[in-house]
Amino acid sequence: MQDSEDEQGHSDDNVFVTLVAGVIQTPRVPRPLGHNTYQTGIYRTLERVLRNVTSEKLDSTMSDFVRFAHFAHVRMGTQLYMEFVNVCTNTILHLVCERRTSAHIVRRLMEIISGYAQNQADHLALAWRRFTPSYSPMGGMTPVMLVAQNHQFDALKILLQYGMLERERRPSYVIISLLFDFPRLEEEERNLCCDSLMRELKACVALCFRVLIHVSIAEIEMQIIYGRQPLITEWRDHIPRNRSCDPCELSHLCRAVIRRRLLVLGLLPNGINALFLPRCLQSYLNLEH
Numbered sequence: 199m200q201d202s203e204d205e206q207g208h209s210d211d212n213v214f215v216t217l218v219a220g221v222i223q224t225p226r227v228p229r230p231l232g233h234n235t236y237q238t239g240i241y242r243t244l245e246r247v248l249r250n251v252t253s254e255k256l257d258s259t260m261s262d263f264v265r266f267a268h269f270a271h272v273r274m275g276t277q278l279y280m281e282f283v284n285v286c287t288n289t290i291l292h293l294v295c296e297r298r299t300s301a302h303i304v305r306r307l308m309e310i311i312s313g314y315a316q317n318q319a320d321h322l323a324l325a326w327r328r329f330t331p332s333y334s335p336m337g338g339m340t341p342v343m344l345v346a347q348n349h350q351f352d353a354l355k356i357l358l359q360y361g362m363l364e365r366e367r368r369p370s371y372v373i374i375s376l377l378f379d380f381p382r383l384e385e386e387e388r389n390l391c392c393d394s395l396m397r398e399l400k401a402c403v404a405l406c407f408r409v410l411i412h413v414s415i416a417e418i419e420m421q422i423i424y425g426r427q428p429l430i431t432e433w434r435d436h437i438p439r440n441r442s443c444d445p446c447e448l449s450h451l452c453r454a455v456i457r458r459r460l461l462v463l464g465l466l467p468n469g470i471n472a473l474f475l476p477r478c479l480q481s482y483l484n485l486e487h
Contacts, residue, residue, distance in 0.1 A: 213259060214266035214286060217243055218274065240285050248293040253306045256294075260310045263290070295341045296382070301352035304345070308360045312464075346372050346406070348381045349398040355405055359485055361461040363409045370413045373437075376403050377428045378421055399429060403436050408485045411454055415442050453483055 217240060247259055263286065271279040294300060294307050342362045345353040363369050376399060407413075415437070422428065430436060440446050456473075460466045470483045481487065 212262045212266055214262055237285055241289050244289045245293060256303055256306050291341055295344050298350050304353045305356045343372055343375050346402055347375050347379045349395060349402055351398055351401050354402055358409055359467040361466040364461055369410055372406055373413050374421060377433055378426045400436060407438055407441055410441060411446050413437060413441050456483055
C-alpha cells in the first residue's frame with residue numbers, strides 16, 4: 199500500500215514532481231536551493247498554474263501538493279525536501295492571497311488545508327506560515343497581514359472566520375499594519391479611487407474588531423512618534439472605546455471564548471453550525487456582524 203501511495207505521490211503528471219525534475223535536478227542549476235535561480239524557477243512555474251486559477255484547478259494543484267508533501271522526502275532527502283516545500287508553500291500562499299479578486303479561491307484553499315491547521319509543524323498547515331524573507335518580497339508577513347494590508351475585505355473575512363487572526367503571534371499588530379502600511383496594488387488596480395480604498399480600509403479595521411478584544415493606543419501612537427503617518431487621519435474614531443480603554447462588552451467576550459474553544463478543537467468555522475444556538479447567534483460567532 200505504501201509503495202502504491204509513494205508511486206502516486208511521484209507520478210509524472212504531478213506538477214511538483216515536474217518542478218523537482220526541471221528545477222532541482224537540472225545539472226546546470228547550481229545548489230543550494232536558496233539561490234534565486236531555484237526560487238525564480240519555482241515561482242514562475244507555479245505562477246502559470248495559480249495566477250488565474252479556478253476552484254477546480256486549485257483542487258487539482260493542492261492534491262498534487264498533498265501527495266508530494268507526504269511522500270517526496272523519501273527520495274529527495276530531508277534538507278532538500280524541507281527547502282523545496284518551503285519555497286512552494288510561500289509561493290502558493292503569495293499567489294493565492296495577493297489578488298484582490300481571489301476571495302473564493304482563498305475560501306477554497308482554507309477548506310482544503312483546514313484539516314492540517316492544528317499542527318503548526320505540518321508542512322501542509324499553510325495558514326500558520328509567515329512568508330520566508332529570502333524567498334518572498336512579503337518576508338515576515340502572514341496571509342492575514344497580506345490581505346489586510348491590501349484591504350481585501352472579503353478574503354480577510356474568510357481568514358478571520360477560520361481563526362487566522364486569533365492564531366497571529368501579535369493579533370493587534372494587524373491593526374497597525376492596516377493603519378500605516380500602503381496596499382500593494384497590481385497595475386490594473388491602481389486606478390481604484392482613493393474613496394473606494396478608504397472605505398475598504400475602514401471596513402477591514404471594523405472587521406478585525408469583531409475578533410480583537412484589546413488594542414494598545416500607545417503602540418499606535420508610538421508609530422506616529424517614529425514618523426509614520428496613519429492612512430486614516432481620524433484613526434481614533436475607528437477604534438472602539440471598549441477595545442482600548444473601556445471594558446469589553448460581555449457579548450464579545452463570550453464570542454471570543456467560544457471561538458477560541460472551537461479553534462483549539464479544529465472546528466472553526468464549520469463547528470459553529472453544530473452549536474445549539476439561534477441562527478442570529480451563530481451568525482454573530484461567525485463574524486457576520
